[in-house]
Amino acid sequence: MSLPLPPRAREIQARVRAFVDAELIPWEVHAEMHEGLVPDDVWARMKTKAREAGLDNMDMPVEMGGRGYSTLEQVVAQEQTGRVTNALGWCANNPQKWMLEACSPAQVERWIKPLMSDARHECYAITEAEAGSDVDAIKSTARRDGEHYILNGEKWHVTSANLADYMFFQAKIDGGPNAGTHALFFVDNDTPGVEIVRTPAYTHNYRAHHPIYRFTDVRVPADHLIGKEGDGMGFTYAWFRHERLMIAARCCGAAERLIDEATTFAKQRIVFGAPLADTQAVQFMLADSVTELFAARLMTYETARAIDTGADVKTAHAQCGMAKLYASEMAGRVADRAVQIFGGRGYMRENVAERFFRELRVDRIWEGASEIQRIIIANGLLKRGTQSLVG
Missing domain, CATH: 1.20.140.10 (Butyryl-CoA Dehydrogenase, subunit A, domain 3)
Structure with a gap:
């Protein structure tokens, strides 16, 4: 069915559709039979072709090196990646522009720009065993200790954590004037105190896994806080x-x-x-x-x-x-x-x-x-x- 789309959105739609048909769909069954994986050289080609198709950094401004797509243009591109199974469409980094509004210039340089260039990869540690859709029920804590925060908690369903080297970690502030409010932190996966509890098997076969992580007295510098206490x-x-x-x-x-x-x-x-x-x-x-x-x-x-x-x-x-x-x-x-x-x-x-x-x-x-x-x-x-x- 043909819906009235602006010319650039129609061009993006056609370009991404051609990429999905030529590069991703032919590998669906192989991925299904190999725990979501395709050969390394094929995955590398998929990532290269995804960039050529304009699937990376869609939400980021052009002046930052992003695609500068409108929301509608992102929707028509993502719709085409949805036509393939086994999450093979997840082959391009796509940070969101709210990150530029939330993060300090130093944080943008350390975590967001490398994400855009595919040099680093992120995951979100938000959900907990007793806090899924009700995010406010999280029990993870962040306590200020001088020029650091001490993070504690356990996070479930941390999607793509096996492919990531840092996390967005959400916690409630423990103590101080903002006690009980939410805060978001950058946490490098190799920070002491971060450990994988286990990696459950799920219904689907994706390259991206969803491990459970435990954070025990994880010490991060105060400048790892995104925005302010209460902004999370x-x-x-x-x-x-x-x-x-x-x-x-x-x-x-x-x-x-x-x-x-x-x-x-x-x-x-x-x-x-x-x-x-x-x-x-x-x-x-x-x-x-x-x-x-x-x-x-x-x-x-x-x-x-x-x-x-x-x-x-x-x-x-x-x-x-x-x-x-x-x-x-x-x-x-x-x-x-x-x-x-x-x-x-x-x-x-x-x-x-x-x-x-x-x-x-x-x-x-x-x-x-x-x-x-x-x-x-x-x-x-x-x-x-x-x-x-x-x-």
Whole structure:
């Protein structure tokens, strides 16, 4: 389906789609059968081609060496990476521009610029065993000790930590005038007191793992604090808004791939002497899927456009939640239907529907579960009314 996109967004979309089709999709099954990995030379080529396709530093300004993409342009690019399984689309560094607003010049030089150049890699240590979607329930602490902070706590689901050399660590301030408020810190992974508890096995097969880390009296200089004490949740909300919208975009890409693959199969598969696509039951599943994709894509694109034109941040927060909620649940339904259309083939790991059926499930959980998105949306509705959310 063709939606009205500005010329540069359309060009980015086509360029990234060609990269995904040529460089990533052919390696999906290999990655699935090798714990999410592809040969090192192939991975290096993917990263090079991703940069050539303009997939790195999309949110960073041109004057910093970034791409300077609008939110909508990032959405159409991320949508195309969502068409590939096994997180092979995670082959380019993409720091977010809130980091430039939050970090000191020295921090930008030490952590953000190397992230942009692919010399360093980051991960987020926020979630805890008893604090997932309810970030305010974290128990990790940061206590000021002269020119240092002492960090303690245990973090779960630290995505990509096995590929990273530093973390964003979120804690509550212990003591002082800002006690109980949130703060965010840079922590190099090799800092004494940082240890891996274990690396759980997950439903999907990704190169990026999600270990559990324990922080025991981890001493970091005070200049590792991002912003000020009490700023942590504001930065996390900015990260959530951006990532929730990009999850929505990737879910749209996954749904499109599934619909295309299931449609092609249904046309070719002969059942009782006729193509499977001739059966009304299958037609209904495909019709529902493409209709829901159209709705999710419109919602995602419009939310991006609104952000680009200066949407109120609280309205944007709710609308990013709406896009993630609808798109992630839509993609799950599409994946379920695709498995059904493929029949027994849809239960084989070599089949795209089987992989997406597993992989898409987490999109209803991470960066705020669907139930949390509903709370955010309802709060926005009750405080600001219908028109503020849907016009």
